[in-house]
Each structure stands twice: as C-alpha cells, then as structure tokens.
Amino acid sequence: MPLSWEQFYAENPPPSDLDQKRHYVQDFCQKHLNNGSRIVLITSGGTTVPLEHHTVRFVDNFSAGTRGSASAEYFLEIGYAVIFLYRLKSIEPYLRHVMGSRFLDMLEIDKSADNTSISVKPSEVHNILPVLTKYNAAKESQKFLQVGFTTLSDYLWLLKTICETLPSFGARAMIYLAAAVSDFYVPATQMPTHKMQSQDGAPTIQLDLVPKILQPLVSSWVPNAYVISFKLETDENILIKKARGALLKYKHKIVLANLMDTRRSRVVAVTPEDETEIILTEEQKQKGLELEKFIVDYLSEEHSKFIMESTAQ
Numbered sequence: 027m028p029l030s031w032e033q034f035y036a037e038n039p040p041p042s043d044l045d046q047k048r049h050y051v052q053d054f055c056q057k058h059l060n061n062g063s064r065i066v067l068i069t070s071g072g073t074t075v076p077l078e079h080h081t082v083r084f085v086d087n088f089s090a091g092t093r094g095s096a097s098a099e100y101f102l103e104i105g106y107a108v109i110f111l112y113r114l115k116s117i118e119p120y121l122r123h124v125m126g127s128r129f130l131d132m133l134e135i136d137k138s139a140d141n142t143s144i145s146v147k148p149s150e151v152h153n154i155l156p157v158l159t160k161y162n163a164a165k166e167s168q169k170f171l172q173v174g175f176t177t178l179s180d181y182l183w184l185l186k187t188i189c190e191t192l193p194s195f196g197a198r199a200m201i202y203l204a205a206a207v208s209d210f211y212v213p214a215t216q217m218p219t220h221k222m223q224s225q226d227g228a229p230t231i232q233l234d235l236v237p238k239i240l241q242p243l244v245s246s247w248v249p250n251a252y253v254i255s256f257k258l259e260t261d262e263n264i265l266i267k268k269a270r271g272a273l274l275k276y277k278h279k280i281v282l283a284n285l286m287d288t289r290r291s292r293v294v295a296v297t298p299e300d301e302t303e304i305i306l307t308e309e310q311k312q313k314g315l316e317l318e319k320f321i322v323d324y325l326s327e328e329h330s331k332f333i334m335e336s337t338a339q
C-alpha cells in the first residue's frame with residue numbers, strides 16, 4: 027500500500043532553503059497577480075531517488091528537460107508569466123540553444139586587442155542574436171522565474187509550495203506537468219547514512235510506492251487552475267487508455283500522451299470528450315519549428331476557453 031500524500035510529506039523533510047524559495051515565488055506571483063497576466067507553472071526534467079543519505083548513488087527518471095524548457099520559451103513569447111520548476115543541470119530555456127562545446131565554438135579571441143577581448147564569430151551572430159533577444163525580453167519583462175530541484179522529495183515539496191501560492195490566480199493559472207516523476211522511492215528511515223560498501227555484498231534495495239501527487243494537486247491545492255499532465259509510455263497499445271484512466275481518476279483538464287520514441291514529433295491531447303493529435307511534420311522540423319510551439323498554441327487556446335467559461339459561471 028502506498029503512503030497517503032500527507033504521510034509522505036510528514037516522513038520526508040523539506041529542502042533546507044524552502045522558505046527562501048517560497049518568498050521568491052510569493053514575490054513573483056504578487057507582481058503578476060494584479061496586472062491580469064496568466065501564469066503557468068512548468069515542471070521539467072527527471073527526479074532522483076537517493077539510495078544513501080550522503081548520496082553517492084541514486085535512481086533517476088528519464089527526462090532531458092527539452093519539453094519543459096522549449097515550452098517555457100513559447101509560453102513567455104505569448105505573454106504568460108512562467109515559473110519553471112526544473113531539475114538542476116537539466117536543459118534550460120534559451121541556454122539550450124547554445125549548450126556545451128557548441129558555445130565555445132561560437133566565440134573568438136580578439137588577438138589585436140592583446141587577448142583582452144572575446145566576441146561572437148560573425149558567422150554565428152545569426153544563431154545567437156534571436157536567442158539573446160528573446161532571453162533579454164524575458165528578463166526585462168520579469169515574467170520568468172526558475173526554481174531548481176534534484177531529488178523527488180525536494181520536487182514534491184516545491185511543487186506543493188508553489189501550487190499553494192497560485193490559487194489567487196483562479197482560472198488564470200495553468201499547471202503543466204512535464205517533469206518525469208518517480209513512482210518509487212526509498213523512505214528516509216530505510217536509507218543507509220553513508221555510501222554502501224561493495225565488500226558487504228550485493229545490496230537488496232526495497233523501493234516503496236510514491237503517492238500520486240496529482241490527486242491533492244487537482245482537488246485541494248489548485249482546484250480552479252487549468253491542470254495538464256503528461257503520460258509517457260513505450261507501448262502505443264496502452265497509451266490512450268492510460269491517459270484516459272488518469273483523467274478519470276484525477277479529474278484534471280488534459281493529458282498529453284506521448285511515446286518515448288516519437289515524443290519529439292507527436293503528442294495526443296486527451297480530454298474527457300476528445301482526442302487531438304498534435305504533430306510536427308518532417309518539413310516543419312527542417313524549417314526549425316518545434317512540437318512545443320504547437321502544443322503551447324493549442325493549450326493557450328483551450329485555456330482561453332476555460333477562463334471564459336469559469337468567469338461566466
């Protein structure tokens with residue numbers, strides 16, 4: 027039997043900087059509450075489950091953070107205030123375009139200035155300029171807040187804390203759960219303090235079930251928000267059935283169903299009434315378009331309808 031969500035929070039301590047992060051989020055929300063702006067909480071990246079208190083080893087969930095970070099850029103472009111709850115060291119909005127050694131390849135040292143100046147290679151300006159322009163616009167608008175997590179427990183504490191600051195936005199708040207969240211964990215009371223030693227033989231590790239957090243999120247924390255979850259499967263035959271099952275169980279608005287192998291080019295938006303395929307064609311991909319742009323366009327339209335219906339009631 028999984029723990030109840032209340033028991034999970036009672037047994038797993040919050041991150042040490044939770045109060046500080048809560049204040050950042052409250053300030054951010056306060057700023058955008060009165061200007062009529064819509065707000066979206068995007069979760070992104072995978073959670074880790076530590077196997078030791080002083081963690082050397084952990085179990086990870088699959089997610090690079092591409093979905094969440096690309097979506098954040100498109101939500102910002104259409105005017106949403108964005109809280110980006112992301113796995114530290116996973117892909118981040120804007121930076122994702124210039125990551126790794128590719129970034130260094132874009133720069134050159136100005137030898138005529140006695141090695142005191144570095145600039146972007148003229149041949150790379152057309153790559154960096156649009157990204158930098160969008161990044162600066164997001165910064166100036168003050169509509170972008172990043173909050174980092176690593177472990178499952180930190181993620182769940184931060185998710186709850188952020189959700190608890192959103193109810194005053196009512197239907198204007200959207201929750202977009204793209205993070206890959208572990209269904210299993212090792213309870214803090216059953217974890218060794220120090221690194222497990224191979225000389226002690228092969229360890230037997232018992233993983234417990236994590237309570238489904240969508241349940242309190244939808245029914246208690248943000249009951250008036252527009253909540254969207256993702257469903258990731260590897261078997262097409264069960265994908266839509268599982269997505270429908272989640273909708274029935276948690277009663278949120280949309281499940282975006284995707285398969286691991288085709289997640290970059292296809293999702294199915296499953297609602298209680300409908301199924302809508304959102305596709306990125308090869309031709310659109312060649313033109314540099316991304317599936318997340320179409321997902322965000324679709325969701326913002328559906329969100330508008332939801333806000334109108336909510337205010338009419």
Ligand code: PMT
Binds near residue numbers: 071237241
């Ligand atoms: O980051 P990328 O590499 O671009 O990949 C994107 C993605 C494939 C990770 C993304 O598109 C995706 O599908 N994310 C959700 C993956 C996932 O965790 O699915 P799930 O079937 O385990 O969970 C379904 C939903 O239940 C999720 O929205 C999750 O927030 C929620 N959940 C999960 C565990 C838990 N204990 N409580 C929950 O509420």
